[in-house]
Amino acid sequence: MALIKTKHNRRSFLKVSAAGGAGLLLQFSWFSGLAQSDAQPEDIAFDLNAYIRINGNGTVTIFSPNPEIGQNVKTSMPLIVAEELDVAWDQVTVEQAPLDTKKFSRQIAGGSQSIRAGWDGLRMAGATARYLFLNAAAKLWNIPAEDLVTEEGMVKHLPTNKTIAYKELIDEASKIEIPEEVPLKAPKDFKLIGTAVKNVDGVKIATGKPLFGLDYMEEGAAIAMLIHAPAFGMKLKSFDATEAKAMPGIKDVFTVDTSLQNPSWADVNAFNELIVVVGESTWQVMQAKKAVQAEWETEATAESTATHLEQFASVFSKGKGEVARQDGDPDAAFANADTVIERTYFGSFLAHNTLEPMNFFADVKADSARLIGPIQTPEALRGSAAAMLNIPGDNIHVDMTRMGGGFGRRLYGNFGLEAAAISQKIGAPVKLIYTREDDMTQGTYRPSYTLKYKAALDANKNLTAFEVQGSGIPSSPVFADRYPAGTLANYRAENFGIDTNISTGAWRAPRSNFTAGAEQSFIDEVAEAAGKDPIDFRLELFDNAIANPVGERNDYDAERYAGVLKLVREKSNWGTEIDGVYRGVSAYYCHNSYVAQVIDLVMDDRGNPVVQKVWCAVDCGIVVNKEGALNQIEGGIVDGLGHAMYSQLTFKDGAPEQQNFDRYRLIRNNEAPLEIEVFFAENEIAPTGLGEPGLPPVAGALASALYKATSKRYYRQPYMILEQETAILG
Amino acid sequence: MPQYSLMINEQEHQVDVAANTPVLWVLRDHLKMVGTKYGCGIGQCGACTIHLNGNAVRSCSLPVSAIANASMKITTIEGLSETGDHPVQKAWVEVDVPQCGYCQAGQIMSAAALLNRNATPSEDEIKNAMSGNLCRCGTYTRINKAVALAATKK
Numbered sequence: 001m002a003l004i005k006t007k008h009n010r011r012s013f014l015k016v017s018a019a020g021g022a023g024l025l026l027q028f029s030w031f032s033g034l035a036q037s038d039a040q041p042e043d044i045a046f047d048l049n050a051y052i053r054i055n056g057n058g059t060v061t062i063f064s065p066n067p068e069i070g071q072n073v074k075t076s077m078p079l080i081v082a083e084e085l086d087v088a089w090d091q092v093t094v095e096q097a098p099l100d101t102k103k104f105s106r107q108i109a110g111g112s113q114s115i116r117a118g119w120d121g122l123r124m125a126g127a128t129a130r131y132l133f134l135n136a137a138a139k140l141w142n143i144p145a146e147d148l149v150t151e152e153g154m155v156k157h158l159p160t161n162k163t164i165a166y167k168e169l170i171d172e173a174s175k176i177e178i179p180e181e182v183p184l185k186a187p188k189d190f191k192l193i194g195t196a197v198k199n200v201d202g203v204k205i206a207t208g209k210p211l212f213g214l215d216y217m218e219e220g221a222a223i224a225m226l227i228h229a230p231a232f233g234m235k236l237k238s239f240d241a242t243e244a245k246a247m248p249g250i251k252d253v254f255t256v257d258t259s260l261q262n263p264s265w266a267d268v269n270a271f272n273e274l275i276v277v278v279g280e281s282t283w284q285v286m287q288a289k290k291a292v293q294a295e296w297e298t299e300a301t302a303e304s305t306a307t308h309l310e311q312f313a314s315v316f317s318k319g320k321g322e323v324a325r326q327d328g329d330p331d332a333a334f335a336n337a338d339t340v341i342e343r344t345y346f347g348s349f350l351a352h353n354t355l356e357p358m359n360f361f362a363d364v365k366a367d368s369a370r371l372i373g374p375i376q377t378p379e380a381l382r383g384s385a386a387a388m389l390n391i392p393g394d395n396i397h398v399d400m401t402r403m404g405g406g407f408g409r410r411l412y413g414n415f416g417l418e419a420a421a422i423s424q425k426i427g428a429p430v431k432l433i434y435t436r437e438d439d440m441t442q443g444t445y446r447p448s449y450t451l452k453y454k455a456a457l458d459a460n461k462n463l464t465a466f467e468v469q470g471s472g473i474p475s476s477p478v479f480a481d482r483y484p485a486g487t488l489a490n491y492r493a494e495n496f497g498i499d500t501n502i503s504t505g506a507w508r509a510p511r512s513n514f515t516a517g518a519e520q521s522f523i524d525e526v527a528e529a530a531g532k533d534p535i536d537f538r539l540e541l542f543d544n545a546i547a548n549p550v551g552e553r554n555d556y557d558a559e560r561y562a563g564v565l566k567l568v569r570e571k572s573n574w575g576t577e578i579d580g581v582y583r584g585v586s587a588y589y590c591h592n593s594y595v596a597q598v599i600d601l602v603m604d605d606r607g608n609p610v611v612q613k614v615w616c617a618v619d620c621g622i623v624v625n626k627e628g629a630l631n632q633i634e635g636g637i638v639d640g641l642g643h644a645m646y647s648q649l650t651f652k653d654g655a656p657e658q659q660n661f662d663r664y665r666l667i668r669n670n671e672a673p674l675e676i677e678v679f680f681a682e683n684e685i686a687p688t689g690l691g692e693p694g695l696p697p698v699a700g701a702l703a704s705a706l707y708k709a710t711s712k713r714y715y716r717q718p719y720m721i722l723e724q725e726t727a728i729l730g
Numbered sequence: 731m732p733q734y735s736l737m738i739n740e741q742e743h744q745v746d747v748a749a750n751t752p753v754l755w756v757l758r759d760h761l762k763m764v765g766t767k768y769g770c771g772i773g774q775c776g777a778c779t780i781h782l783n784g785n786a787v788r789s790c791s792l793p794v795s796a797i798a799n800a801s802m803k804i805t806t807i808e809g810l811s812e813t814g815d816h817p818v819q820k821a822w823v824e825v826d827v828p829q830c831g832y833c834q835a836g837q838i839m840s841a842a843a844l845l846n847r848n849a850t851p852s853e854d855e856i857k858n859a860m861s862g863n864l865c866r867c868g869t870y871t872r873i874n875k876a877v878a879l880a881a882t883k884k
């Protein structure tokens with residue numbers, strides 16, 4: 001039987017306390033006293049002092065620690081607790097926990113890490129509670145614990161069929177010492193994990209309940225909106241708000257500055273100096289914004305996409321890059337090659353465009369504050385707010401609302417800081433709202449990228465060297481230790497940066513979101529030059545890495561990687577040709593999960609590509625919630641296709657040329673694939689996340705399918721941009 | 731400011747707002763009905779979709795003065811059904827459509843309006859009718875499944 005450490009090796013007990021309200025509820029929380037005095041071991045992702053509430057009617061409330069951005073952790077994290085606790089899922093209600101670094105660690109939505117980092121701790125929490133109930137019943141009945149089992153929130157004595165509900169055992173359980181280790185269920189005994197469980201907020205979403213940050217409002221709070229410089233490289237010179245202030249419902253117009261002395265990585269912000277318009281209602285404030293007369297002055301270069309493209313065109317020929325990895329002697333291998341293939345790929349800046357624009361509620365008092373809203377990094381926000389407001393972090397309460405999308409944008413909590421600064425200034429609660437234009441123009445964008453790949457084939461069409469040079473504004477997207485590193489003797493990865501004053505940051509599957517498409521398109525082209533089937537070609541390379549890996553830092557498992565390719569090959573009947581159906585394949589590993597995809601593309605009667613079906617194989621270890629997992633992969637595929645095909649953010653004189661959805665193109669329903677079928681590898685490996693891994697490879701499969709359909713290779717994302725725009729990069 | 735009398739979800743509401751105030755903000759700010767979402771404000775994303783006499787309209791682009799008339803009946807996501815049991819809402823839960831969920835009220839209102847005028851839409855008709863509603867999370871394939879499911883239940 002697998003045992004897990006409870007991380008408690010001293011006399012510790014459950015703490016039982018009555019819940020507020022009707023008095024029907026009995027709430028007990030783990031070690032809420034202990035955590036304050038004891039430093040927590042660093043390796044615990046989710047300690048027992050996370051709390052579960054057993055309600056008077058026998059139902060269980062499980063608090064979900066991590067922010068919910070649509071990645072479904074509010075369902076899947078409590079599901080893991082419920083599994084080990086052994087309660088029926090319909091007995092469980094889920095509540096979002098507030099930021100509480102004393103009870104939880106890593107309350108972050110990012111990097112697809114919630115499930116991976118939470119897995120052990122969530123199981124341990126449930127298993128420990130179950131252990132205590134089981135032993136409480138044993139004590140009460142004076143029966144050895146070995147003769148007892150748990151089932152749907154009850155302890156059962158099998159020989160006599162006697163049962164007792166957990167809620168009857170709380171008192172007794174609180175007298176039992178928490179052991180150093182508790183048993184975990186074997187995966188074969190899982191009753192909830194691996195099943196398809198629906199989103200816990202599904203009904204509330206379908207009936208329009210106020211779940212989101214933008215929906216959160218308090219009586220008497222003012223509405224605020226911002227005006228920032230119209231372009232990167234500009235700053236405020238002066239403004240006149242006489243007219244705006246006289247407009248109905250407008251309370252004040254002033255400036256704030258959210259600059260911090262020691263900003264953290266989460267404090268990236270496009271503009272710190274902002275004009276604020278405060279009023280009674282959103283529409284009134286929107287109108288007044290237009291009436292503010294502001295003068296801006298140039299303080300730095302006004303960048304444009306045209307100049308970015310010129311910078312990219314020469315970046316690899318000027319100076320030396322930073323060599324991130326070199327195996328063997330690639331230069332010699334290229335010199336001796338029979339064929340050298342060299343291709344350059346380009347990707348535009350992208351805006352996040354969460355459908356819910358940035359917003360936050362703040363109520364800042366003299367020595368305390370409440371900050372409520374959609375934030376992926378509540379702890380970082382609290383730290384920055386404490387520094388900016390000069391209020392101790394312990395006095396700042398942060399609540400996370402459900403988020404209308406995150407995709408990385410809400411890792412950077414500038415909007416939370418702005419709301420706090422405004423509330424402090426007006427001495428009253430405030431709700432800050434971005435318009436879509438504000439949201440798109442005050443971003444932390446996906447950087448613009450270029451990648452140059454070079455491959456050498458010998459006379460026998462074997463791949464003998466591989467080189468990738470990457471550049472980005474501001475930094476390169478290359479993962480030096482990823483495939484095909486490790487599969488061949490001669491390899492080099494090199495990075496070149498380009499300075500910018502445009503603010504950039506993480507965007508769903510950072511770097512992978514572009515690299516996967518470029519790399520996998522290139523591999524397709526190399527396979528073609530080698531005269532090999534694109535799947536066979538990839539698998540041969542994996543065979544090398546399985547038998548004889550080159551280098552020690554390869555950050556993927558070649559067998560699992562090859563596994564998803566084989567799975568998608570089998571499921572999609574790869575190799576069977578259907579007239580008028582064009583196929584492309586791709587495989588990528590990121591955020592600890594493996595994904596391979598095959599796209600079936602047809603051309604409609606107007607010559608537009610239509611993705612008929614996407615076949616997808618995934619290895620994320622144990623699948624926690626089948627329904628949520630499918631949803632993440634399907635969403636990643638649609639999102640990845642859309643951005644590869646249609647989306648771009650271009651700049652002119654420092655200003656984004658797309659400021660709303662009239663010019664910024666997001667994929668629409670009639671452009672999405674007609675069908676997506678997903679297959680999961682079956683194993684008992686600890687689960688990894690799925691919020692990001694489904695997205696990156698699809699751009700590669702798409703480019704290869706498009707090539708089959710049009711005989712044209714696609715080097716520039718988005719693929720469906722006007723021909724004349726491609727002139728510079730060629 | 732002018733006073734308007736509005737019929738929303740079969741109830742009369744009085745509001746005191748500027749004539750050009752979009753119905754979206756009247757709902758959200760003045761009537762505290764926040765199920766209808768803001769996404770773009772220019773009629774491009776569909777997050778703000780409501781029904782005007784049973785037809786889908788973008789409430790961000792509909793000034794309040796245009797609906798201040800007893801013959802103009804507004805339905806929002808809050809009023810689509812009394813207990814969340816409209817066939818489209820049930821299908822949405824059944825198919826587990828939402829990811830972040832932000833776009834879904836608008837999607838549901840567009841779907842319900844489609845089924846009002848076409849009880850048995852084809853796959854293409856569904857896709858076209860639903861193409862005014864953006865979903866950054868990419869739930870389109872499930873949306874289409876849910877609309878088709880709801881059509882069988884109407």
Ligand code: FES
Pocket residue numbers: 767768769770771772773774775776777778779788789790791
């Ligand atoms: S908010 Fe009305 S269509 Fe986008």
Ligand code: FES
Pocket residue numbers: 070355404405828829830831832833834864865866867868869
């Ligand atoms: S579910 Fe997130 S935007 Fe549609």
